[in-house]
Amino acid sequence: MERVPILKMGDTLILTLQVELHDEMAFRLQEDILKKIYETRARGLVIDVSAVNLVDSFMGRMISDTAVMARTMGVESVLVGVQPDIAITLQEMGLELKGVHTALNLEKGLELLQNMGEVGHEGG
Amino acid sequence: MKEVKETSIKSSEDVILARQVAREMAKKLGFGLADQTRITTAVSELSRNIYLYAGTGRVVIKAVSGDSGKGMEIVAEDNGPGIPDIEMVMQDGYSTSKGLGQGLPGTKRLVDEFEIKSKVGAGTIVTIKKWLR
Amino acid sequence: MAKKEVSNISGVLVKKEKEILDAWIKAQADLPAFQKGLITAKQLEEESSRFLKLLVKAVAGGNLEDITAPEYDEINKSLADLSTSRASIGFSPSETTNFILSLRQIFIRILQKEFDDRLDTLVNAGLVFADLLDKLAIVTFEAYVKGREEVIREQQKSMLELSTPVIQVWDEILILPLIGSVDSARAKQIMESLLESIVTTKSSMVIIDITGVPAVDTEVASRLLRTMQAARLMGAESILTGLSPQISQTIVHLGVDLSGFVTRASLRDGLELAFRKLKLKVTKAEG
Numbered sequence: 001m002e003r004v005p006i007l008k009m010g011d012t013l014i015l016t017l018q019v020e021l022h023d024e025m026a027f028r029l030q031e032d033i034l035k036k037i038y039e040t041r042a043r044g045l046v047i048d049v050s051a052v053n054l055v056d057s058f059m060g061r062m063i064s065d066t067a068v069m070a071r072t073m074g075v076e077s078v079l080v081g082v083q084p085d086i087a088i089t090l091q092e093m094g095l096e097l098k099g100v101h102t103a104l105n106l107e108k109g110l111e112l113l114q115n116m117g118e119v120g121h122e123g124g
Numbered sequence: 125m126k127e128v129k130e131t132s133i134k135s136s137e138d139v140i141l142a143r144q145v146a147r148e149m150a151k152k153l154g155f156g157l158a159d160q161t162r163i164t165t166a167v168s169e170l171s172r173n174i175y176l177y178a179g180t181g182r183v184v185i186k187a188v189s190g191d192s193g194k195g196m197e198i199v200a201e202d203n204g205p206g207i208p209d210i211e212m213v214m215q216d217g218y219s220t221s222k223g224l225g226q227g228l229p230g231t232k233r234l235v236d237e238f239e240i241k242s243k244v245g246a247g248t249i250v251t252i253k254k255w256l257r
Numbered sequence: 258m259a260k261k262e263v264s265n266i267s268g269v270l271v272k273k274e275k276e277i278l279d280a281w282i283k284a285q286a287d288l289p290a291f292q293k294g295l296i297t298a299k300q301l302e303e304e305s306s307r308f309l310k311l312l313v314k315a316v317a318g319g320n321l322e323d324i325t326a327p328e329y330d331e332i333n334k335s336l337a338d339l340s341t342s343r344a345s346i347g348f349s350p351s352e353t354t355n356f357i358l359s360l361r362q363i364f365i366r367i368l369q370k371e372f373d374d375r376l377d378t379l380v381n382a383g384l385v386f387a388d389l390l391d392k393l394a395i396v397t398f399e400a401y402v403k404g405r406e407e408v409i410r411e412q413q414k415s416m417l418e419l420s421t422p423v424i425q426v427w428d429e430i431l432i433l434p435l436i437g438s439v440d441s442a443r444a445k446q447i448m449e450s451l452l453e454s455i456v457t458t459k460s461s462m463v464i465i466d467i468t469g470v471p472a473v474d475t476e477v478a479s480r481l482l483r484t485m486q487a488a489r490l491m492g493a494e495s496i497l498t499g500l501s502p503q504i505s506q507t508i509v510h511l512g513v514d515l516s517g518f519v520t521r522a523s524l525r526d527g528l529e530l531a532f533r534k535l536k537l538k539v540t541k542a543e544g
Contacts, residue, residue: 020140020143022135022136022137022139022140023136023139023172024136053147053161053164054143054147054161054164054165054168055165056165056168056169056172057169057227057230058168058172079490079492080492082490082491082492083456083491084157084158084449084452084453084455084456084487084491085157085158085160085161085162086161086490087452087487087488087490087491088158088161088162088448088449088452088487089158089161089162089165089234090487090490091483091486091487091490092162092230092233092234092483093165093230093231093233093234094216094229094230094233095230096486096490097490102489102490102491102492103461103492104455104456104459104460104461104491104492104493105459105492108459108461108492109492158449257410
């Protein structure tokens with residue numbers, strides 16, 4: 001089965017969704033991400049959906065669940081690249097994607113994780 | 125325009141196929157990007173419901189015209205177990221499988237017309253319409 | 258209806274087509290619609306001649322009553338197109354229906370000449386034909402109304418676009434000054450243009466100013482909240498400003514819940530907050 005590559009940059013994992021994921025692939029991906037977090041001791045996760053033309057309730061739920069799961073492992077997640085039409089659809093469907101931070105693009109997503117990291121250090 | 129496209133739903137790959145058919149027709153009919161995405165997302169929800177709850181079924185997508193002008197109609201049909209309490213599944217947050225709570229009520233908000241008929245033991249038919257405006 | 262009248266009418270129409278056309282064009286040219294110069298003489302000639310040809314064709318089979326029959330498809334469609342286009346170039350309803358109604362007078366005059374010795378044939382044929390044209394006039398009018406509705410819809414759309422400017426005031430900061438009521442069509446427009454602007458300007462802060470919104474009720478608040486939620490999904494934070502003492506009072510009295518919003522009294526305060534969130538500082542130049 002096709003797999004979606006997960007890149008590592010510093011202590012951040014970057015996942016760029018490009019192909020249309022069917023449900024089994026999405027479940028597999030979720031497992032892969034969590035395994036990779038565990039193996040690499042990453043501190044942040046960026047999920048880039050700028051190349052995706054649709055996020056339905058299943059995908060939305062998947063993203064939100066993955067973020068919550070990652071958080072239990074000490075990793076904050078940022079969803080980036082949500083296009084206007086997808087934002088409108090998600091909002092109308094009532095999918096707020098709780099537990100996920102958002103940023104306009106990859107660059108801003110990395111910046112956001114960076115800032116959160118600093119705040120975290122000050123606090124601890 | 126007398127265009128009718130039928131996709132039979134048997135697996136989660138077919139959900140993607142139905143989506144592509146819907147997106148293509150929405151684009152061809154002249155729907156804007158936001159509406160294209162609304163329609164495609166609605167088709168995704170309905171076809172996934174078929175595959176999750178009934179196993180197999182079909183999605184028929186066609187161009188229609190009516191009092192409100194041109195539009196698209198999507199009929200998602202299965203011979204699955206049916207829905208005992210439609211009112212309940214149409215409530216926000218309700219879900220019976222894998223936590224897909226927003227499925228039907230969310231779909232309803234994406235389209236202009238939404239109709240659901242279901243008979244326990246016989247199957248479910250959901251018909252949705254979106255008008256060009 | 259007696260067969261004789263039908264064949265009489267069809268016969269006269271075919272025989273006198275050229276004469277009818279000339280007189281009809283002349284009659285139309287005297288009407289105010291043409292005097293206003295909305296269409297050219299050439300257009301008028303072409304349209305009239307096309308219509309008359311189609312009419313001759315339609316009545317050829319002897320049906321002068323049922324305009325829903327297939328032989329009338331072509332003429333109905335052509336008439337509808339004509340009315341729709343006239344509606345869009347500014348013809349009034351009466352000017353548009355006059356296209357058909359003016360033909361009635363012409364034809365009856367021709368019939369008079371043809372049958373001046375047979376009064377009953379004249380009366381019957383006149384009635385049958387007048388009735389047919391009335392039906393076609395209704396087709397014209399319905400198409401006209403539809404055409405106008407289309408024009409109105411287009412205008413409403415462009416007005417909506419005009420009335421919701423999204424302004425980039427600083428790097429990453431957008432302001433959406435709302436003036437007038439926020440109905441559901443406008444809310445949709447606001448949402449779409451705001452989200453587009455977030456992408457094009459790469460903004461991360463959105464200030465929605467409601468100083469100019471006369472009534473903020475629960476419905477308006479929830480529309481604004483939905484817009485802000487969608488903006489958040491794209492990574493932009495929103496600040497609602499323009500909560501004047503009066504608006505605040507109304508909102509609380511109405512029981513509108515604004516707890517999901519970051520709000521400020523004035524646009525100025527909102528802008529200051531946006532600067533602070535982006536770690537920007539406005540200072541007076543030295544000297």
